Amino acid sequence: MLIRYGMNARLPLYNSAKGCVFASSSVLRRQQFLIRTLGGCNSQSYQQRVGGIRSMAASGIEADADSILRAITPVLESTKHKGQAGKIAVVGGCREYTGAPYFAAISALKIGADLSHVFCTRDAAPVIKGYSPELIVHPILEESYNVRDEDKSNIKDRVLAEIDKWLERFDCLVVGPGLGRDPFLLDCVSDIIKHARQSNVPIVVDGDGLFLVTNHLDVVSGYPLAVLTPNVNEYKRLVSKVLNAEVIDPGAHQQVQLLAKRIGGVTILRKGKSDLMSDGDTVKSVSIYGSPRRCGGQGDILSGSVAVFLSWARQHGKAAETDPRISQMNPTLLGCIAASALLRKAAGIAFESKRRSTLTGDIIECLGRSLEEICPVYPSS
Amino acid sequence: MLIRYGMNARLPLYNSAKGCVFASSSVLRRQQFLIRTLGGCNSQSYQQRVGGIRSMAASGIEADADSILRAITPVLESTKHKGQAGKIAVVGGCREYTGAPYFAAISALKIGADLSHVFCTRDAAPVIKGYSPELIVHPILEESYNVRDEDKSNIKDRVLAEIDKWLERFDCLVVGPGLGRDPFLLDCVSDIIKHARQSNVPIVVDGDGLFLVTNHLDVVSGYPLAVLTPNVNEYKRLVSKVLNAEVIDPGAHQQVQLLAKRIGGVTILRKGKSDLMSDGDTVKSVSIYGSPRRCGGQGDILSGSVAVFLSWARQHGKAAETDPRISQMNPTLLGCIAASALLRKAAGIAFESKRRSTLTGDIIECLGRSLEEICPVYPSS
Numbered sequence: 001m002l003i004r005y006g007m008n009a010r011l012p013l014y015n016s017a018k019g020c021v022f023a024s025s026s027v028l029r030r031q032q033f034l035i036r037t038l039g040g041c042n043s044q045s046y047q048q049r050v051g052g053i054r055s056m057a058a059s060g061i062e063a064d065a066d067s068i069l070r071a072i073t074p075v076l077e078s079t080k081h082k083g084q085a086g087k088i089a090v091v092g093g094c095r096e097y098t099g100a101p102y103f104a105a106i107s108a109l110k111i112g113a114d115l116s117h118v119f120c121t122r123d124a125a126p127v128i129k130g131y132s133p134e135l136i137v138h139p140i141l142e143e144s145y146n147v148r149d150e151d152k153s154n155i156k157d158r159v160l161a162e163i164d165k166w167l168e169r170f171d172c173l174v175v176g177p178g179l180g181r182d183p184f185l186l187d188c189v190s191d192i193i194k195h196a197r198q199s200n201v202p203i204v205v206d207g208d209g210l211f212l213v214t215n216h217l218d219v220v221s222g223y224p225l226a227v228l229t230p231n232v233n234e235y236k237r238l239v240s241k242v243l244n245a246e247v248i249d250p251g252a253h254q255q256v257q258l259l260a261k262r263i264g265g266v267t268i269l270r271k272g273k274s275d276l277m278s279d280g281d282t283v284k285s286v287s288i289y290g291s292p293r294r295c296g297g298q299g300d301i302l303s304g305s306v307a308v309f310l311s312w313a314r315q316h317g318k319a320a321e322t323d324p325r326i327s328q329m330n331p332t333l334l335g336c337i338a339a340s341a342l343l344r345k346a347a348g349i350a351f352e353s354k355r356r357s358t359l360t361g362d363i364i365e366c367l368g369r370s371l372e373e374i375c376p377v378y379p380s381s
Numbered sequence: 382m383l384i385r386y387g388m389n390a391r392l393p394l395y396n397s398a399k400g401c402v403f404a405s406s407s408v409l410r411r412q413q414f415l416i417r418t419l420g421g422c423n424s425q426s427y428q429q430r431v432g433g434i435r436s437m438a439a440s441g442i443e444a445d446a447d448s449i450l451r452a453i454t455p456v457l458e459s460t461k462h463k464g465q466a467g468k469i470a471v472v473g474g475c476r477e478y479t480g481a482p483y484f485a486a487i488s489a490l491k492i493g494a495d496l497s498h499v500f501c502t503r504d505a506a507p508v509i510k511g512y513s514p515e516l517i518v519h520p521i522l523e524e525s526y527n528v529r530d531e532d533k534s535n536i537k538d539r540v541l542a543e544i545d546k547w548l549e550r551f552d553c554l555v556v557g558p559g560l561g562r563d564p565f566l567l568d569c570v571s572d573i574i575k576h577a578r579q580s581n582v583p584i585v586v587d588g589d590g591l592f593l594v595t596n597h598l599d600v601v602s603g604y605p606l607a608v609l610t611p612n613v614n615e616y617k618r619l620v621s622k623v624l625n626a627e628v629i630d631p632g633a634h635q636q637v638q639l640l641a642k643r644i645g646g647v648t649i650l651r652k653g654k655s656d657l658m659s660d661g662d663t664v665k666s667v668s669i670y671g672s673p674r675r676c677g678g679q680g681d682i683l684s685g686s687v688a689v690f691l692s693w694a695r696q697h698g699k700a701a702e703t704d705p706r707i708s709q710m711n712p713t714l715l716g717c718i719a720a721s722a723l724l725r726k727a728a729g730i731a732f733e734s735k736r737r738s739t740l741t742g743d744i745i746e747c748l749g750r751s752l753e754e755i756c757p758v759y760p761s762s
Contacts (some may be wrong), residue, residue: 047553076673076737077652083677112737114679125476129508133480134678134740368738377736378671 007283025101043342061253063284065253065323065341068334071326072313073112073375086113086311088304089166090174091192092207093120094143097178098127100207102359103300104177105135105305110367111308111342117170119163119192121185122146124178138162141189143182150182159188160195167195171311172202176209177300186212193219200225200333202310206303212236214241222264226281227310227332229269238268251312252276257283267332267339269306282329284337289345291328291351297360301367302343310335344369389549391490404448406680442634446722447755449715452707454493454695454756459520467494469688472573473588474501475524475566478559479508481588484681484741485558486516491748492723494726498551500544502566503527505559519543522570524563526557533565540569541576548576557590558681567593574600581606583713587684589618591615597624603645605660608691608713609704610650610684619649633657634664647715650687650721652680658717665712665718671725672732678741682748683724690723691716711740727751 015121020337032286063205074085086351088108093101101124110185118128123141123146140162142155167173175189196203205213213220220226230238238254239247240300242262248255260268261280264274270276274287312330326334346366351358455466469489474482482505486497498517499509504527506520521543523536548554554577556570570667575586585604586594591611594601595618601607607609611619620628620636625642629636634657641649642661651657656666694712707715731739 073737078670078673080673080675081653081676082677082679109676110738110741112673112674126504126508129479130511132482133512134676134742135480136478136677138477291690307441371738372736377732 004353039224051379053379059284061285062163063286063337063341065286065288065337067323068326068329069309069338069341069371070375071323071369072309072334072338074312074315074333076377083114083169086308087115087117087169088113088172088174088307089119089170090177090188090304091119091141092175092177092179092209093118093124093128093137094141094180094182095121095123095145096180097129097312098124099297099360100178100300102128102131102363103297104174104206106132107301107364107367108174108305108365109303110309111135111371113308116304117166121179141185144184145172145182145293147184152277156184156188156191160191163192164195167199167201167330170201171315172204172307172327174204174206174303174307176205176207177303179208180213181208181211190216190219195280197223197225202314203227204229204303204306205223206230206299210238214238217242217263220263220266220299222266224265224267224330225332226266227306227336228263228266229271229299229336231271235270242338253278253283254286265275267330269302269336271302275336275340277333277340278319279330282333284333284343286337286340288341288344289348290320291347291358291363292363293322293347293351293356293358295359298343298363299319301346301364302339305339305342305367308333308335315336342367342370342374343373406709411610423449425439434644442664442666444667444722446667446669446702446718449707449710449755450690450719450752451691451720453568453715453719454752455574455696456692464495464550465688467553467554467692468496468498469494469555469685470500470551471558471685472500472570473503473558473590474509474518475522475555475558475559475561475563475638476502476504477561479505479512480679480741481559481676483509483512483516485555485587485685486680486683487513488682488745488748489555490515490687491745492686493751494689494692497576501559506513519547522566524561525565526563527567537565537569537572544573546575548580548582551582551719552696553688553697554584555585555587555684555688557588557593558684559588560589561595562589562592568675571600575615578604578606583688583695584608584682585610585687585691587611587680591619593618593760598623598644601644603647605646605648605711606713606718607647608650608687609644609647610652610667610680610687610717612652612680616651634659635756638662638664648711648717650683650717652683652708656717656721658714658721660711661716665714667718667721667725669722670729672728672744674728674732674737674739676740679724679728679744682727682741682745683720684702686720686723686748687716689716690719694719722753723748723751726755 031170090101090105101118108116119140120140121141121143122139124138129137140159147155204227206229236247239245242259254269256268256276257278260266260278265280267279274285276285284372310332313334347363349366350362456477471482471486482499486499489497500519502522502524506518510518521540528536584609587610617628618737620626623640636655637649637651638659641647641659646661646710654757655666657666691713728744730747730751731743735743
C-alpha cells in the first residue's frame with residue numbers, strides 16, 4: 001500500500017535530473033526530515049526513499065467516498081434484530097463538559113446504529129441523560145475532587161469491573177469527547193483503553209483522549225484497531241511528540257502516514273481543510289466542500305460517525321466484497337473516509353438553511369438526509 | 382380456543398395417511414417435543430394431540446388487527462371526564478436507565494390515555510420529569526447503594542405503602558422498562574406485582590421485569606391479567622426456564638401457546654419478525670410490515686401501548702360486542718394485537734421520512750397518526 005499510494009509519482013520540488021535538493025528551501029528541509037525518518041524504510045536506499053517522497057505529492061489520494069459509503073452501509077432487513085446495526089459507546093463527559101459526549105453518541109444513532117451508550121462521571125450523567133432519552137448513560141467515572149486518595153484504587157477497580165460487564169457487547173468505543181483532564185479520571189480511562197484492546201474492541205480517540213494518548217503513547221501504540229482524530233492543535237502535539245518535528249504542509253500526506261506508522265499502525269484522521277487519513281500504509285484524503293462554519297462540536301459528530309462506519313466496514317462489508325479497491329482497504333480507514341464525507345455533506349446541507357446560525361445540533365439533524373442522498377434505503381435502480 | 386385455533390387443520394409435514402412421522406427431520410423432532418410436553422392435554426390421546434399440532438401450522442392465525450383496533454378504541458365524547466380514557470403507570474427507571482420508562486409512559490399518553498405515571502428511583506426521577514411535563518413521576522424506589530441493610534425492611538414497607546395509595550386507580554401497570562437489576566429494587570418490585578394482583582390490576586411485564594419473573598415465575602404464574610412481552614433473548618430465557626427447551630421456529634406458534642399455558646394462562650407477546658401472542662388458549666400473530674430499523678426503545682413503546690389497549694379492551698369494548706370474533710377474545714390478547722399493529726404502522730410511517738435516522742422518539746410522534754389512519758376520531762361514513 002505504501003507503494004500503491006506513495007512510491008509511484010514524482011515530487012516536483014526535487015531536481016530529479018540531478019538527484020539533489022535545493023537545501024536552502026525550508027520546504028525541502030522538512031522533506032529531508034521526512035526522508036530521514038520515513039518509518040519502516042531503513043532497508044531502502046536513499047534513492048528509493050526519495051523516489052517514494054517524490055511519488056506521493058503527485059498521486060491522486062482523494063478517496064471515492066460515495067462508493068465507500070454505499071459499500072459499507074448495511075442493507076436494512078426486517079429479519080435483523082436490535083444491535084445488529086451497531087452498538088457504540090462513548091467514554092467521556094465530566095462535571096465541566098457534557099455536550100461533546102452527547103453529540104458523539106447521538107450522531108451514532110442518527111447515522112443508523114441501534115444502541116448508543118455513554119460512560120461518564122456521576123455529575124455529568126443526569127445532564128447527558130436529559131439531552132435525550134435515546135441514549136443509555138452510565139454514571140460510573142469519578143474525578144479527583146470526589147475521591148479520597150485512599151479510595152482511588154477501589155474506585156478504579158469498580159469502574160473497570162463496570163466497564164468489563166459491557167465491553168464485549170460494543171462494536172466500537174469512542175474515547176475522549178468531553179473527558180476533561182483530571183489525572184485520576186485519565187488514569188482510569190487509560191486502563192479502559194487497555195481492557196478494550198484486550199477484547200479487540202476498536203477505539204476512536206478524540207478530544208481529551210488525544211491529550212491522554214499523546215502523553216502515554218504506549219496506550220494505543222501498535223493497536224491496529226485504534227483511530228486517532230486530531231484537530232490542528234492536537235495533531236501538532238502528536239507530531240511534536242512522536243516525530244519530534246513541526247507539522248508540514250507540502251508533504252502533509254507523507255507526514256500523516258509516517259505518524260501512523262510510528263505509532264505502530266494506528267489510523268490517524270487529521271482534520272483540516274481537507275481531511276487526511278492514513279493507517280501507516282495507505283493515505284487518503286476527503287476534500288468535499290462542507291461548510292465554512294466552525295462551531296464547536298463538529299469533531300464530536302465525526303468521532304461518533306467514525307465509530308459507526310468502522311463497525312459497519314468490519315461487519316457488513318458485503319457490497320465491499322464486489323469492489324476489490326474497497327474490500328482490500330483497512331476498515332478503520334474506510335470508517336474515517338465515510339465519516340469525514342458524511343459530516344461534510346451534512347454540514348453543507350445544514351449551512352444552506354441555517355447559514356451563520358448553523359450549530360452542531362443542526363448538522364446532526366442533517367446526517368440522515370446526507371446518508372440517504374448518497375446511499376438510499378430503497379435504491380431507485 | 383385451543384380447538385378453534387389449534388385442532389382443526391393439517392400439518393403437512395406429518396404423513397397423515399399413515400399416521401406416522403418422518404423422525405429424521407429436526408422439525409419433526411421439535412414437534413415431537415411439543416407433543417410430549419403440550420401442557421394441559423394429558424387427558425387427550427396421542428392422536429388428538431398430534432391432530433392439534435397438525436392443525437396449527439396450517440390454520441390462519443394472523444389477527445385482523447385493524448378491526449380489533451377499531452373495536453376496542455373508545456369513542457371520544459365530551460361527557461367523559463379525566464381518567465376515563467385510561468390511567469397507566471410504569472414501574473421502572475433507575476440511576477442507569479431513564480429513557481425506557483419515559484418511552485413507555487409517553488407512548489401511553491400519545492395513544493390516548495388520560496394519565497400516565499412513572500414510579501422510579503429517586504435518582505431517576507428528576508431526569509424523567511425533565512423529559513416531559515406531561516408525566517407524573519414518583520421518586521419512591523431505592524437501589525441497594527442508597528440503602529443500609531438495617532433500613533431495607535422499613536424502606537420496602539414505605540415503597541409498598543406509597544404504591545398502595547395509587548394502585549387501585551390504575552387501569553394497568555407496566556413493570557420493567559429501565560428497572561435495572563438491583564436485588565433490593567427487584568425484591569420491592571416483586572411485592573408491587575403481588576399487590577397489583579391482589580387488586581386485580583393488569584400487569585404488562587417487559588425488560589428487566591422479565592428478568593425478575595423468569596427467575597421468580599410464581600410472581601406472575603396463574604395470573605390471567607399478566608402480559609409478558611419478551612424479545613428474542615428474553616424469550617429464549619423464558620423457554621429454557623419454563624419448558625427446559627430451546628426456541629423452535631417451525632412450531633413457534635405452538636411453543637408460545639404452551640409457554641403461556643405452563644405459566645398458568647398469562648398472555649405472552651413474543652416479539653420478532655412476526656409478533657406472536659397467546660394466552661395459552663388462542664394463538665394470534667401480527668405480521669404487518671413496519672420498519673427494518675431496530676433502534677433501542679421500541680419495546681418500551683410496545684409495553685406502554687399494550688397497557689392502554691388492554692385497558693380499553695377491558696372497559697370500552699362496546700363496538701367489540703357487535704363482533705363475536707372479537708368480543709370472545711381475551712382482552713389481554715386484544716391489547717397485544719392492537720399494540721403490535723399500531724407500533725408497526727407508526728414505525729413504518731416514521732421510517733418513510735427519517736429512514737436510517739429513525740429513532741424511538743420519531744416513532745412515538747407517529748403513534749397518533751397511525752391510530753387516526755386506522756380508527757379516525759370522526760369516521761367519514
